[in-house]
Amino acid sequence: MLLKGARLATFDPPRVDDADLRVEGERIVERGRPLASGSGEDVLELEGALVMPGLVNAHTHLYSALARGMPGPASAPRSFVEILQRVWWKLDRALDAESVRLSGLVGAIEAARSGTTMLIDHHSSPSFIRGSLGALQGALEEVGLRSALCYEVTDRNGPEGRDLGIEENVTFARERATVLARGLVGAHASFTLGDESLEMLARAVSDTGSSLHIHVAEDRADVDDCRARHGGTVIERLDRCGLLASRALLAHCVHLSPEEVQVTHAKGCWIAHNPRSNMNNAVGYAPTAALRRAALGTDGMDEDMFAEARAACLKMREAGRDDAVPATLQLVAGGHRLAAALFGLPFGKLDAGAPADLVVLDYRPPTELHGDNLAGHLLFGVDRSHVRSVMVAGRWTVRDRRMAGVDAAAIFARARAAARDVWSRMAAL
Numbered sequence: 001m002l003l004k005g006a007r008l009a010t011f012d013p014p015r016v017d018d019a020d021l022r023v024e025g026e027r028i029v030e031r032g033r034p035l036a037s038g039s040g041e042d043v044l045e046l047e048g049a050l051v052m053p054g055l056v057n058a059h060t061h062l063y064s065a066l067a068r069g070m071p072g073p074a075s076a077p078r079s080f081v082e083i084l085q086r087v088w089w090k091l092d093r094a095l096d097a098e099s100v101r102l103s104g105l106v107g108a109i110e111a112a113r114s115g116t117t118m119l120i121d122h123h124s125s126p127s128f129i130r131g132s133l134g135a136l137q138g139a140l141e142e143v144g145l146r147s148a149l150c151y152e153v154t155d156r157n158g159p160e161g162r163d164l165g166i167e168e169n170v171t172f173a174r175e176r177a178t179v180l181a182r183g184l185v186g187a188h189a190s191f192t193l194g195d196e197s198l199e200m201l202a203r204a205v206s207d208t209g210s211s212l213h214i215h216v217a218e219d220r221a222d223v224d225d226c227r228a229r230h231g232g233t234v235i236e237r238l239d240r241c242g243l244l245a246s247r248a249l250l251a252h253c254v255h256l257s258p259e260e261v262q263v264t265h266a267k268g269c270w271i272a273h274n275p276r277s278n279m280n281n282a283v284g285y286a287p288t289a290a291l292r293r294a295a296l297g298t299d300g301m302d303e304d305m306f307a308e309a310r311a312a313c314l315k316m317r318e319a320g321r322d323d324a325v326p327a328t329l330q331l332v333a334g335g336h337r338l339a340a341a342l343f344g345l346p347f348g349k350l351d352a353g354a355p356a357d358l359v360v361l362d363y364r365p366p367t368e369l370h371g372d373n374l375a376g377h378l379l380f381g382v383d384r385s386h387v388r389s390v391m392v393a394g395r396w397t398v399r400d401r402r403m404a405g406v407d408a409a410a411i412f413a414r415a416r417a418a419a420r421d422v423w424s425r426m427a428a429l
């Protein structure tokens with residue numbers, strides 16, 4: 001396929017160029033201006049539409065896709081731990097095979113429509129553990145998205161729930177890797193995991209050659225619990241168990257000091273920054289000025305990375321950072337670097353050899369657009385309404401604003417019915 005007449009925007013370093021792209025199989029094979037079409041080649045005239053690499057959501061929870069508009073708990077939570085206990089730990093328990101699959105489909109459709117081509121998901125469904133990652137993978141591949149999936153291991157469902165969670169991670173990471181999917185080893189957080197469980201997780205990471213995906217110091221409660229019960233910081237505890245290994249993905253890190261962030265980076269860990277979720281849960285603000293190996297995630301609030309990036313930038317501004325615009329673009333590009341580390345492919349590039357994961361945007365700005373002001377356009381102009389088409393691994397996921405592989409209206413109708421059932425099961429818990 002030949003994509004002609006595009007304005008190609010890449011983030012690291014920020015660049016905007018007019019060029020054509022040739023896609024064969026799963027990759028971009030040629031970039032130039034102009035490229036001549038071969039005989040029988042599918043040619044798409046883009047007429048100056050903006051093309052950029054697909055966005056990466058570095059930390060999400062697809063299982064929350066059916067929570068939109070859900071009634072709140074009978075008594076309002078007064079702390080982060082009460083939010084988990086009264087909302088999310090009831091929702092995940094109420095999920096069954098059908099609602100997990102529908103959550104995956106709905107979240108993936110929303111992501112694709114928002115220009116996101118890869119989701120790094122952290123899944124939990126204690127009533128349906130075995131086979132849950134395969135169900136999510138099936139949903140994501142039906143829609144046509146890349147993913148890195150894991151099951152959230154925790155002690156809160158007893159040893160049986162914990163062991164099933166570890167088994168689900170190991171089985172998936174070993175057996176289910178495809179062109180579009182990778183397995184990670186998921187863990188909830190230090191405050192819901194005993195030492196024996198952390199040792200089992202470390203073994204799962206080394207047995208699978210995969211990496212850990214865990215919530216770290218999202219709320220002060222995680223830090224306080226660690227100091228009280230384990231006599232040290234969360235970072236020291238994870239390090240003691242050998243879990244701060246290369247490519248480990250630490251979500252939030254709100255209550256780490258800049259020095260602790262440096263320790264995680266020196267060990268090769270990545271940090272997922274989720275500013276909208278942190279504001280929504282009123283847990284505090286991560287030390288963003290210290291972030292180097294970091295990317296943005298939505299933490300399941302929605303799958304809109306344009307909205308997350310804009311919020312990240314505004315929150316940095318509010319915190320007094322005068323480099324908020326370029327720093328946010330670095331976090332967006334960080335998603336591509338993280339994806340590259342997980343898949344071993346050069347994400348974030350629109351050159352020969354790069355995976356053909358890209359977004360076509362109907363974005364015709366009222367002011368000049370070039371590499372020097374790309375970040376300003378991305379953060380204050382572009383949004384999900386501009387997404388026209390999305391390609392993942394050389395295949396259209398969205399084409400001219402229509403989902404290419406699934407019937408979104410029918411899926412959303414089924415999701416509405418399933419959500420009613422999930423909410424009523426929650427109310428009975």
Ligand SMILES: [Zn+2]
Pocket residue numbers: 059060061122215251299
């Ligand atoms: Zn999370």
